[in-house]
Amino acid sequence: MDGPVIEVANLTHSFKDTVAVNGISFSVKPGEIFSFLGPNGAGKSTTINVLTTLLALQQGTVRVAGHDVASDPEEVRRAIGIVFQEETLDRDLTVWEILEFHGRLYSMPHAERRNRIDEMIRLVELELKRDVLVKHLSGGMKRRLEIARGLMTRPKVLFLDEPTLGLDPQSRIHVWDYIRQVNREGTTIFLTTHYMDEADSLSDRISIIDHGRIIASGTSYELKNALGQDIIYIETADDVKTTTVLRTFSEVKDIRPAFRGLSVIITTDGTKCLPAILDRLKAEGIEVMSANLKKPTLDDVFVHFTGREIRG
Amino acid sequence: MGTEFTTIYWRDMLRFVRFRALLFSSLVQPALWMAFFGIAMTSSFDRFAALYPVPAGAVAVPYLTFMAAGVMALTTLFTSLFGGISLLFDKLWGLLREILASPAPRSHVLFGISLSGMTKSFIQVIIIMLFGLLIGVKFFTGLTILQAAVAVAGILLFVGVFSLGFLFLSSTISLLMESPEGLQAVITLLSLPLFFVSNALYPAESFPPFLQAATAANPLTYLVNGIRYFAIGPDFYALGNHYMYTAGDVVLSFLALVLFALVMFAIALRTFSRAVVS
């Protein structure tokens, strides 16, 4: 397939009087890892539910793996895999039975299915839990099992709704590795996450979504560059006065309150700009306690576009 | 035609044998019903039956035998009406999402769940037959082994189609309900009139005309007819009534059940294809 594997145009979805998704458009190329980054209630899961045919399309057009979700939902389902945000495991089946059930649901041939189940159980390191009931697994193990299940059918497009929710740091890194591995083998990945480091490390492209709208899109690099060259964290005796002074610099793009002091986005090389700023503040009689220069991170991008820290 | 329904069936049966308490009660309950209700009622009903003489040479059937057929039918009714509950639980636990997002056709999901419900009814009906024979129910009298096997197959055929019909109905209700309590309420409301306006435990012949009409619209009546025909015979007396079933009656009863099951399937499929994840 040469065209985009996911094509969304003007998608709007409402629940009664809540507009959960408000006219979003985007496309994902084959083989990409594409991430939706957004605070709680932004509309990420709603978008996934429409793309995976679990919610009926209300407005707009959506094509997944070349098929229209409204007119051809069966073909879409054949092409996709999903890891849901909420637990979707039958607690009274064993690890092996969960995977066997899933493989049969997708009509995987017997031999291939059995091999894949073994492979998946090894991949998520549940060998010792193979015949244990799901209700006796820990939370993180259940999540790993769900991920194994999502990966096992080798779908064309895999939707992962906050896949590493509730995982310990080591397991998260492992899961990132599995995701990269299936992606290398040709599966396009659509990911939602709250974790900046996750989006940053995995994604080819990222869209930031808030209040049902896409407010920024691009590679992680582009998003950070769009923000500015550098960020200065500065802590002074008088933030209000400092803000007024800094606004007179043409290099200063944006000033926001930070944890302590201010975070100042600048459009030029910070190593040159910072001494000039410090000189000016001294001349104005403002005491500077600390100043710190760094490159923008995805967190800064997120705060810049959504106007707040991640709502956890 | 794929085989995805066998997958759904497999999982549902796996859960059935895994929930020990549920398995145990569904196996023991019909036998208990036979034992207590049957034996208690038989002693009083048979006294009345003695008041009605039976023509010479005719078959007079004791109440226990008469009602055993009814207990088989009622057990099938209740088990099937509740059978759709696994769909409700799947919905409430979010498990239905995995299935709905998969390529397995909706019809297979319905069919798989209903087939497992049907299997449970088969098991119960066979237990009632065996237990009944043990406590003196006069089923299959005068039949050769082969004829008895055909009769059992006939009974299972009726039970199967009937239970599928009610399982589809139960699935529809489950898909529309938000809680097991809601399902329970609707089912109780449904099952009582079905139970009473039928010929399962007493003759419907002496009902007033409007109740007789209701009896004719009750699928349970047709199931009971089928079971009695195969288990007791085409011509017998019970509780002072003369029962006669021609082969034509039996075929018509069967077709009525088939029609019922098909209509219920169509309704369930329609409901299911509109189901979305909430």
Ligand SMILES: Nc1ncnc2c1ncn2[C@@H]1O[C@H](COP(=O)(O)OP(=O)(O)OP(=O)(O)O)[C@@H](O)[C@H]1O
């Ligand atoms: N079934 C529903 N009925 C009514 N409103 C809903 C439903 N599902 C979601 N919403 C609303 O739609 C909006 C978007 O929800 P959605 O689940 O898509 O957010 P999200 O980005 O996935 O958030 P989170 O990060 O918390 O998972 C929210 O305002 C939510 O309350």
Ligand SMILES: [Mg+2]
């Ligand atoms: Mg969500």
